[in-house]
């Protein structure tokens with residue numbers, strides 16, 4: 833997975849196309865990411881007990897990694913992520929400006 837928690841991504845496909853948000857969680861096994869403010873759905877809960885009210889809760893659903901693009905913090909563009917070896921460490925770099933991601 834090239835996307836990490838805390839990255840800012842833009843959705844390129846689907847009904848949320850063009851939207852941007854912060855990655856809250858990654859699911860490498862299924863190749864999905866949870867992005868703040870994207871793919872929100874309202875879950876209606878029924879009252880379970882007497883005196884309790886039904887509620888509408890906003891929940892976010894993960895979107896496939898293939899549908900999102902990382903926004904580079906240095907150049908501000910939507911980019912792909914590359915890997916480079918520096919000081920024996922594998923770091924993530926922006927394919928466009930070659931700067932490393934924090």
Ligand SMILES: [Zn+2]
Nearest residue numbers: 904907926929
């Ligand atoms: Zn960049």
